[in-house]
Amino acid sequence: MSFAAIANLVVFALLAGVLFNFRKPRLSLGRQILLGLLLGAGYGLALQFLYGSGDAAVKETLTWTNVVASGYISLLKMVIMPLVLVMMIAAVVRMREVADLGLIGSSVVGILVGTTAVAALVGIFVSNFFGLSADAITQGARELERAASLTSRYENVANLGLADTLVRFIPSNIFSDLTGARPTSIIAVVIFGILFGLAALRVAKEDPARGEKLREAVLTLQAIIMRLVQMIMALTPYGILALMTRVVAGSNAQDIWNLVEFVGASYVAIAIMFAIHAVLLRLAGVNVRSYFKTVWPVLTFAFTSRSSAATIPLNVETQVDGLKVPEPIANLSATFGATIGQNGCAGIYPAMLAVMIAPSMSIDPLSFSFIVPLVAIVAISSFGIAGVGGGATFAALVVLPAMGFPVTVAAVLISVEPLIDMARTALNVNGAMTAGVLTGRWLRKGAKA
Secondary structure: OOHHHHHHHHHHHHHHHHHHHOOOOOOOHHHHHHHHHHHHHHHHHHHHHHHOOOOHHHHHHHHHHHHHHHHHHHHHHHHHHHHHHHHHHHHHHHOOOHHHHHHHHHHHHHHHHHHHHHHHHHHHHHHHHHOOOHHHOOOOHHHHHHHHHHHHHHHHHOOOOHHHHHHHHOOOOHHHHOOOOOOOHHHHHHHHHHHHHHHHHHHHHHOHHHHHHHHHHHHHHHHHHHHHHHHHHOOHHHHHHHHHHHHHHOOOHHHHHHOHHHHHHHHHHHHHHHHHHHHHHHHOOOOHHHHHHHHHHHHHHHHHHOOOOOOHHHHHHHHHHHOOOOHHHHHHHHHHHOOOOOHHHHHHHHHHHHHHHHHHHOOOOOOHHHHHHHHHHHHHHHOOHHHHOOOHHHHHHHHHHHOOOOOHHHHHHHHHHHHHHHHHHHHHHHHHHHHHHHHHHHHHHHHHO
């Protein structure tokens, strides 16, 4: 290892020591996460300034800081499936009527898909406002290679319709799905958890004594899983420090500068969608300022990790403890929101790309005949993205060909994907939490009525 890399790692260790010094009770977890984000961003910028992008010393440094980043993400992935399974079983066991489950599920999915359609409209009009065009992006050798790669990937998902995707949601081997073997594994585990819980309810009705023992066992297991989640969450500030260092120090500044207008427009669209979430929450009687103060640690983690699935544990915990959302609703909104109706990845991004390509296809991107089918395709495909591997790129691979557009522009934008994907993931997660809060409010009002 070079002397420069050793010196860099010493600085990283000192920054981690600063975070450790500010652990609870000196700072709340949310403030620790913010401090970790700022320290990581500053450290990453310093590496860029001192060495430049792609320098060997930076790569060597990131190799070791990634041990912390990747290790933390691995711990979160470790707990996701057990958490989802146990929480879903516990949620169903606590329900008195099966009809409640269908009501909650339909409400959550309806909000997720509906807000994704709105996000598509936001992407359409922001792209038009900024005058974004695919023709303005220079396609060099790198981009053409990426386009060829995306084309081959598209061939693998082109024949997957909504019906095929729905079939993939159904678990055929729960042990395989518990390992996350398929893109739809989370949904499959949710379905198995619901079925298991329903079976437990039937046993409880037939044999109340045995049902009570089963209920106690499930709740005890749930308490253990939540304690494990809390232990892992205590490591979040250090994970954020390492993740933010990787994002900033590993970014290519020239690529970002070349596509700065698209990056800026994307963030404007994402900010507008956050505002729409806030309006929906306010109309439901939620204190918006208090809401965002509560969910800030979740959004910060989503921003740096770029993983909606990895955010599920913190998402559920925050909804239940911080936002007082009932556990069944929190579990469904967090898990469905990680795979269905993602406002940023499945809504804004493919819509913006379609608008950028439309003029080159002699199509008016503001015409009614263009907007209506695009929004419809985005809404439908947002329900099926989980079945084809997930992510904004795959959303583009589904939406653009459905509109008769080429996928080449998606390859050009891969160089700035990490920078935009951070904010998109935070929006996806906020959409899931918004769906949970709104569903909880509406069902409570319905019960009172």
